[in-house]
Amino acid sequence: MGLKIKPINLRFGPPFRGIFFFRLGPSHQCQSGDTPPRALPFPLGFHLYKTLSLSSITVERMATSLARISRKALTSTISPHRYLLNHTLSAEASTKSITPSPDRVKWDYRGQRQLIPLGQWLPKVAVDAYVAPNVVLAGQVTVCDGASVWSGSVLRGDLNKITVGFCSNVQERCVIHAAWNSPTGLPAETSIERFVTIGAYSLLRSCTIEPECIIGQHSILMEGSLVETHSILEAGSVVPPGRRIPTGELWAGNPARFVRALTHEENLEIPKLAVAINDLSKNHFSEFLPYSTVYLEVENLKKKLGISI
Numbered sequence: 001m002g003l004k005i006k007p008i009n010l011r012f013g014p015p016f017r018g019i020f021f022f023r024l025g026p027s028h029q030c031q032s033g034d035t036p037p038r039a040l041p042f043p044l045g046f047h048l049y050k051t052l053s054l055s056s057i058t059v060e061r062m063a064t065s066l067a068r069i070s071r072k073a074l075t076s077t078i079s080p081h082r083y084l085l086n087h088t089l090s091a092e093a094s095t096k097s098i099t100p101s102p103d104r105v106k107w108d109y110r111g112q113r114q115l116i117p118l119g120q121w122l123p124k125v126a127v128d129a130y131v132a133p134n135v136v137l138a139g140q141v142t143v144c145d146g147a148s149v150w151s152g153s154v155l156r157g158d159l160n161k162i163t164v165g166f167c168s169n170v171q172e173r174c175v176i177h178a179a180w181n182s183p184t185g186l187p188a189e190t191s192i193e194r195f196v197t198i199g200a201y202s203l204l205r206s207c208t209i210e211p212e213c214i215i216g217q218h219s220i221l222m223e224g225s226l227v228e229t230h231s232i233l234e235a236g237s238v239v240p241p242g243r244r245i246p247t248g249e250l251w252a253g254n255p256a257r258f259v260r261a262l263t264h265e266e267n268l269e270i271p272k273l274a275v276a277i278n279d280l281s282k283n284h285f286s287e288f289l290p291y292s293t294v295y296l297e298v299e300n301l302k303k304k305l306g307i308s309i
Contacts (some may be wrong), residue, residue: 112134112136113136114131114133114134114135114136114137115137116136116137116138116139117139118138118139118140118157118158119139121139121140121157123137123138123139123140123141123142123143123155123157124141124142124143125137125143126143126144126145126146126147127145128145128146128285129143129144129145129146129147129148129149130147130148130149130281130282130284130285131143131148131149132149132150132151132152132153132284133151133288134151134152135149135150135151135152135153135154135155136153136154136155136156137149137155137157138154138155138156138157138158139156139157139158139159140157140158140160140161140162141155141156141157141161141162141163141164142161142162142163142164143164144163144164144165144166144168144194145166145167146166146167146278147164147165147166147167147168147169147170148168148169148170148277148278148281149164149169149170150169150170150171150172150174150200150281151172151173152172152173153170153171153172153173153174153175153176154174154175154176154177155170155176155177156175156176156177157177157178158177159177159178159179159180159188160178160179160180160188160189160190160206161178161189161190161191162176162177162178162189162190163189163190163191163192164192165191165192165193165194165195165196165211166194166195167194167195167271167274167275167278168192168193168194168195168196168197168198168274169196169197169198169274169277169278169281170192170198171197171198171199171200171202171217171277172200172201173200173201174198174199174200174201174202174203174204175202175203175204176190176192176198176203176204176205177190177204177205178190178205178206179205179206179223182206182223182224182241183223183224183241183242185224186208186224186226186242187206187208188206188223188224189206190204190205190206190207190208191207191208191209192204192209193209193210193211193213193229194211194212195211195212195270195271195274195275196209196211196212196213196214196215196274197213197214197215197270197273197274197277198215199214199215199216199217199218199219199235200217200218201217201218202215202216202217202218202219202220202221203219203220203221204221205221205222205223206222206223206224207221207222207223207224207225207226207227207239208225208226208227209221209227210226210227210228210229210231210247211229212229212230212267212270212271212274213227213228213229213230213231213232213233213270214231214232214233214270214273215227215233216232216233216234216235216236216237216252217235217236218235218236219233219234219235219236219237219238219239220237220238220239221233221239222238222239222240222241222243223241223242224241224242225239225240225241225242225243225244225245226243226244226245227239227245228244228245228246228247229247230247230248230262230267230270231245231246231247231248231249231250231251231262232249232250232251232262232266232270233245233251233252233256234250234251234252234253234259236252236254237251237252237253237254237256238253238254238255238256239251239255239256240255240256243255243256248261248262248267249261249262250262
């Protein structure tokens with residue numbers, strides 16, 4: 001009976017990676033996982049195993065020592081610079097302390113701002129006026145009592161004044177701005193008087209709209225145009241610069257042309273439409289909480305008095 005030697009696992013880095021099996025038997029074979037088996041006598045196989053084991057141990061020790069030395073050198077090189085950089089940054093942060101001016105207006109710069117001051121001009125919004133959260137009011141803009149400015153509208157008063165009168169409404173996605181001056185000699189500011197309805201997606205620039213008028217959707221009013229009281233402008237109309245729409249008439253087209261005179265019943269319906277939109281805006285207005293926490297005190301007071309909230 002021949003003496004058998006158990007398999008011996010030898011794990012080397014390249015080029016000695018593999019598992020060798022040495023066995024004493026009739027075949028005297030040395031097998032490898034990557035190479036075909038070779039017939040080796042036992043003394044030669046044992047000598048090969050011993051030699052490879054010693055060389056692998058030496059290589060591993062050298063690699064471990066080299067890695068340890070490299071790690072220490074890298075740490076000793078980076079650590080002083082890192083400490084110096086942190087110390088310098090902390091010193092600069094402590095010396096450069098910014099003290100805000102006491103007269104500086106505090107604004108919330110997160111996301112879109114509703115009111116944007118320009119220079120000395122600050123938009124003015126009445127207490128009972130409804131301005132949607134994503135509306136932009138910039139510069140010389142005044143929104144009077146009972147007026148409403150709906151979602152997505154932009155009122156840019158950086159060059160001249162913009163006024164939205166009592167119980168008037170500017171519907172969704174309207175753009176209103178003003179020029180420095182008007183070529184017609186009329187006031188360059190944009191003035192929207194009381195009980196005026198501005199349809200959605202309309203563009204108004206340095207124009208004047210007198211009380212109780214309706215401006216249809218997608219309408220454009222250019223510089224110096226004038227819409228007199230009790231007038232209706234159909235949807236998609238374009239009013240050229242300096243054009244005047246007389247009182248009590250219906251105009252339409254591009255450019256806008258006279259269509260017909262309005263009846264007495266139609267004149268009475270113009271302010272009713274503005275009032276209806278004002279009532280609708282109150283429902284939207286009630287969904288927004290006021291600034292600060294005063295409303296909590298009001299709710300507690302109503303509960304004590306037995307008033308339903």
